[in-house]
Amino acid sequence: MIKTVDLTKKYGDAFAIKSIDLDLQAGDLFGFIGPNGAGKTTTMRIIATLLEPSWGEAYVCNHSVHTAPKEIRRLVGYMPDFFGVYDDMTVVEYLEFFAASYRIKGEARRKRVDEMLDVVDLDFKRDAYANTLSRGQTQRLGLARTLLHDPQVLLLDEPLSGLDPRARIEMRNLLRKLGAMGKTIIVSSHILPELADVCNKVGIIDKGELKQNATKAEVIRMVREHTVLVIQPQDREKMSAIDELLRKHEKVQGCEMGDDALRIILKSGVTDYSDLPRLLMQNDIDLRRFSEEELDLESAFMALTKGTSNRM
Numbered sequence: 001m002i003k004t005v006d007l008t009k010k011y012g013d014a015f016a017i018k019s020i021d022l023d024l025q026a027g028d029l030f031g032f033i034g035p036n037g038a039g040k041t042t043t044m045r046i047i048a049t050l051l052e053p054s055w056g057e058a059y060v061c062n063h064s065v066h067t068a069p070k071e072i073r074r075l076v077g078y079m080p081d082f083f084g085v086y087d088d089m090t091v092v093e094y095l096e097f098f099a100a101s102y103r104i105k106g107e108a109r110r111k112r113v114d115e116m117l118d119v120v121d122l123d124f125k126r127d128a129y130a131n132t133l134s135r136g137q138t139q140r141l142g143l144a145r146t147l148l149h150d151p152q153v154l155l156l157d158e159p160l161s162g163l164d165p166r167a168r169i170e171m172r173n174l175l176r177k178l179g180a181m182g183k184t185i186i187v188s189s190h191i192l193p194e195l196a197d198v199c200n201k202v203g204i205i206d207k208g209e210l211k212q213n214a215t216k217a218e219v220i221r222m223v224r225e226h227t228v229l230v231i232q233p234q235d236r237e238k239m240s241a242i243d244e245l246l247r248k249h250e251k252v253q254g255c256e257m258g259d260d261a262l263r264i265i266l267k268s269g270v271t272d273y274s275d276l277p278r279l280l281m282q283n284d285i286d287l288r289r290f291s292e293e294e295l296d297l298e299s300a301f302m303a304l305t306k307g308t309s310n311r312m
């Protein structure tokens with residue numbers, strides 16, 4: 001659906017983005033994550049054919065941005081991070097205005113606008129002036145506008161930015177809904193936990209370079225140097241016995257005692273720990289929990305953009 005090859009944009013001697021390779025399939029919801037100035041907007045604007053790359057290729061449904069920008073514009077809906085609304089237009093008028101610019105006419109236009117108001121849950125504001133909407137409602141209106149021509153691909157630049165917690169939840173649900181409609185979506189953010197929930201693929205970009213580009217689970221796995229196990233015995237009294245047994249085990253680097261479970265940090269590179277539960281059971285320790293600790297996307301991001309994340 002979306003493919004970029006060696007996509008590069010330079011301003012003078014400075015690289016805004018450097019050799020970005022993306023490959024997204026229909027239905028992918030790609031979280032494009034990076035600090036301010038990392039190159040997210042530049043990448044999306046090139047894919048939307050609003051900016052020319054210095055070199056490299058970007059394709060949408062096999063159409064190149066160089067040779068088929070018109071076809072791409074029909075397929076893509078781009079929502080910038082900030083957009084103006086006209087002071088003297090109601091929500092319905094605003095959407096009808098943009099629907100008209102897509103040459104959607106008459107009854108079909110009214111129907112389309114109503115459908116979009118329904119999708120973004122803004123029908124109750126249809127007759128309100130667009131400039132009286134809250135930030136969350138304005139973002140939803142922007143999304144409705146982006147959806148008017150029924151694009152297959154959505155490029156959403158920081159749609160969560162500036163939203164209060166409730167509006168973020170609503171926008172996240174909306175992203176899920178659009179994903180379920182089969183759209184291919186790139187959504188940029190530096191707000192990580194919110195995106196982690198909704199996307200299936202993640203690209204981490206920093207200083208114009210794509211540091212990781214994989215499924216969410218793969219990114220997390222790649223940055224974890226040590227596997228960490230969480231072990232909880234049936235009997236709390238056995239915690240120190242576990243500590244004693246495992247602390248000196250050849251695969252274990254260290255043990256940390258918690259309230260009712262232990263964190264066992266394995267040595268770097270050790271991924272096979274299948275002998276450990278057996279060892280514990282041979283020593284009469286019944287287990288309530290024995291699992292690998294999950295690393296969240298935010299920690300993975302911090303590990304990958306060390307030293308730069310303070311710019312966020």
Ligand SMILES: Nc1ncnc2c1ncn2[C@@H]1O[C@H](COP(=O)(O)OP(=O)(O)OP(=O)(O)O)[C@@H](O)[C@H]1O
Nearest residue numbers: 011015016017034035036037038039040041042043
């Ligand atoms: N017109 C321009 N002229 C010169 N440099 C530019 C121009 N547009 C962008 N840049 C630079 O390119 C880099 C990438 O910018 P971009 O807007 O793509 O980042 P971003 O990840 O979208 O950041 P943000 O989250 O702040 O929107 C930045 O260093 C920026 O200063």
